[in-house]
Amino acid sequence: MKRMSVNTHNNTYDIFIKKGILHNVGSFIESFIKNKKVIIITDTNVNRLYGEYLMKNMRKYTSSIFKIVINAGEDSKSFDTLKQIYDKLLSFHVNRTDIIIAFGGGVVGDLAGFAASTYMRGIHFIQIPTTLLSQIDSSIGGKVAINHPKGKNLIGSFYHPKSVIIDPDLLDTLNNKFLYDGFGEVIKYSLIKDKYLYNTLIRINNKIDIFNHIEDIIYNCCKIKKDIVEKDEKDQGIRMLLNFGHTLGHAIEKYYAYKSYTHGEAIAIGMYNITKVSEDICITKKGTSKLILDILNKYNLPYDMPTNNIEKLFDFIRLDKKNSGTNINLVFIKEVGKGTLQQLDIKEFQKLLTVNLKG
Ligand SMILES: NC(=O)c1ccc[n+]([C@@H]2O[C@H](COP(=O)([O-])OP(=O)(O)OC[C@H]3O[C@@H](n4cnc5c(N)ncnc54)[C@H](O)[C@@H]3O)[C@@H](O)[C@H]2O)c1
Incomplete structure (x- = not known):
């Protein structure tokens, strides 16, 4: 397994990289999820392939797990989808001690990260990136955003995850x-x-x-x-x-x-x-x-x-x-x-x- 820690002005977090790490992902983030409400935000494609698997893994650490599935694709980085996420978080009674897991490519990471940075002035989130681009780029560095009709990534903030878990095996299902x-x-x-x-x-x-x-x-x-x-x-x-x-x-x-x-x-x-x-x-x-x-x-x-x-x-x-x-x-x-x-x-x-x- 490869590991590094990112040390920014106000944040420190670890990045774990290992083929197959999804099988026991919970053990790497146990301190953040144990007995917390965990909200997995993912997209339709990733959910179909791995959604249930991740849910099952999380159940070893908490009994309170929710999933929000957005449509796959860039169009979901929108005000509309963001509002749907806020609505669901409120309906699940998520509070500031709970945690969001962004499970998907850059679209999910940017959107879920921005939701995490703004919901109740900010709740913790973890990145589990599933595309090559998100594993090497968008999940690290703290930029989170949604698009505005006038341009990409115009509404956003700097907000770091608590941890980034990278499983290169997930790329097996990514199309060329x-x-x-x-x-x-x-x-x-x-x-x-x-x-x-x-x-x-x-x-x-x-x-x-x-x-x-x-x-x-x-x-x-x-x-x-x-x-x-x-x-x-x-x-x-x-x-x-x-x-x-x-x-x-x-x-x-x-x-x-x-x-x-x-x-x-x-x-x-x-x-x-x-x-x-x-x-x-x-x-x-x-x-x-x-x-x-x-x-x-x-x-x-x-x-x-x-x-x-x-x-x-x-x-x-x-x-x-x-x-x-x-x-x-x-x-x-x-x-x-x-x-x-x-x-x-x-x-x-x-x-x-x-x-x-x-x-
Ligand atoms: N925050 C940043 O620093 C930063 C940096 C670069 C890019 N971005 C943003 O990232 C976004 C693009 O990210 P992307 O290229 O990951 O696109 P994406 O999130 O749309 O994913 C691409 C496609 O792959 C599918 N997919 C994801 N994981 C899969 C898997 N393991 N197996 C099969 N299918 C899978 C998705 O459902 C989607 O259809 C853009 O919105 C861009 O603005 C952000």
């Missing part, structure tokens, strides 16, 4: 689309911080190989995120490194109204194209974009810019809340494993990208 989507973020970690992880990933040849290495891969990603979050919990400095590929990626997701590209695919395109630009202006060692292309190919991720309409993409980029004046904060890599933050004039960035795409 979501598995490779998660690899977009795994690759990002390797590019900004961990050349060794890149070298491991590039040597993997098939899905069996992936599952042979998955515990280490997840551990390395969690460790990178934990180290960064501990230094910059509120996203004011070094945590921005985690946005490598995201400026272009978010613009691509918005340009296609979140329909054509998954998040992992969009940031894959973002990472490759921004690195071509940074090679042109000598921020990045020549040949690095080729190394990115090689690894994206391996994990079935796209890399070509899907549109020449750079003007329209920049309409979205200009709206990014991380801009300051005419400058934009960008993440580049100097070489594989070495991320760096730099500001660039937005117009200059647009010109460089346009020239690069024509060339």
Whole structure:
């Protein structure tokens, strides 16, 4: 079993990573659930596969267990679903000493975490993430949120779980689309911080190989995120490194109204194209974009810019809340494993990208 603890300003919590840990998950969180009211929040898919199993496991530690099942999918990160959760928590007479378990992917984690952070001014919650993306990214770091009709994750807070329990075996049932989507973020970690992880990933040849290495891969990603979050919990400095590929990626997701590209695919395109630009202006060692292309190919991720309409993409980029004046904060890599933050004039960035795409 792999274990690490996350130490932020006001919180400390443990992350446990182990294949099959779901079988005795209760023993790892006993102190939080014993004789408490436990409310499992999950989605329809995860519930169908593992819901009853988790309930059964919890029954060894408490007789008071409830389950709230939301519809699977991003649409559930909404005010409507949040209200349904509050209504159910009230009808179960949940109080501040009870605990929520978020059991699902990033959608469940963000929504249940936000509900936990606001219900009665905050009750404890535990993350049991079930997708690759949620196991390496969204369950750690304390960002919880719902979407607003005007944009994703606009309503949210920073609120840490009491513990994160990661069972890589749960990924067996995840379809390939979501598995490779998660690899977009795994690759990002390797590019900004961990050349060794890149070298491991590039040597993997098939899905069996992936599952042979998955515990280490997840551990390395969690460790990178934990180290960064501990230094910059509120996203004011070094945590921005985690946005490598995201400026272009978010613009691509918005340009296609979140329909054509998954998040992992969009940031894959973002990472490759921004690195071509940074090679042109000598921020990045020549040949690095080729190394990115090689690894994206391996994990079935796209890399070509899907549109020449750079003007329209920049309409979205200009709206990014991380801009300051005419400058934009960008993440580049100097070489594989070495991320760096730099500001660039937005117009200059647009010109460089346009020239690069024509060339
Ligand atoms: N809080 C953060 O720091 C942070 C970071 C990154 C992403 N996010 C958020 O995460 C969300 C995306 O998360 P996601 O990619 O996990 O999507 P998701 O939660 O929608 O899960 C993807 C799909 O996989 C299914 N699923 C989940 N676990 C499964 C399993 N073990 N077997 C079979 N099917 C399973 C789900 O039902 C769903 O259909 C977005 O809303 C994004 O904004 C948050």
